[in-house]
Amino acid sequence: MKTSNVLIALTAVNFALLVALLTQGFGMARADSDTQILRGRGLQIVDAEGRVRASISVLPAERSQDGSVHAETVLLRLITERGRPSVKIAASEPASGLSFAGPTGTKDTYLILESRERTSTLRLRNEDGKEQVVKP
Numbered sequence: 001m002k003t004s005n006v007l008i009a010l011t012a013v014n015f016a017l018l019v020a021l022l023t024q025g026f027g028m029a030r031a032d033s034d035t036q037i038l039r040g041r042g043l044q045i046v047d048a049e050g051r052v053r054a055s056i057s058v059l060p061a062e063r064s065q066d067g068s069v070h071a072e073t074v075l076l077r078l079i080t081e082r083g084r085p086s087v088k089i090a091a092s093e094p095a096s097g098l099s100f101a102g103p104t105g106t107k108d109t110y111l112i113l114e115s116r117e118r119t120s121t122l123r124l125r126n127e128d129g130k131e132q133v134v135k136p
Contacts, residue, residue, distance in 0.1 A: 053079050071095075080104060102127065 045054040054077065061072045071092040078087035082104040089098050095116040102109025112123040122134040 047081070051079075051081070051083065053081075055079070 042057040043055065044052050047053050056074070056076050059070075059073045059075055061070060063069050071094050073090050073092040076087075076089040077085040079085045080103070084101065084104045086101045086103075087099070088101075090096060095114060097112060097114035097116075099113070100111045106127050108125055108129065109127045110123075110125050112121070114121050114123075120136060123131065124134075125131040
């Protein structure tokens with residue numbers, strides 16, 4: 001007798017919980033009231049195969065092995081279907097820049113536009129090793 005009373009009580013509690021969950025689940029879906037801002041520590045856009053094709057991230061400040069300090073940097077990368085980050089835009093307190101890399105299979109074809117402290121530089125380089133640096 002005691003066992004059947006306990007089972008009936010548990011069934012009633014489960015039924016009440018089910019009803020409560022169903023009534024909440026069928027309500028109208030609503031977004032947060034502040035639709036002006038999307039916040040996060042990073043953003044990745046992926047293609048149909050799940051490969052990252054674009055990303056925005058905040059890289060923390062760090063000290064390299066040679067002792068130089070790299071400031072905290074915000075970095076936007078646009079990545080080809082083969083995984084090569086071809087376009088990069090970076091911003092930090094001491095410097096900001098833009099770079100375009102050549103297609104997959106190249107390693108020395110690029111363009112870098114950089115503003116560091118009080119100077120700016122445009123560096124153009126071809127795969128054959130020819131390079132031109134433009135400074136004002």
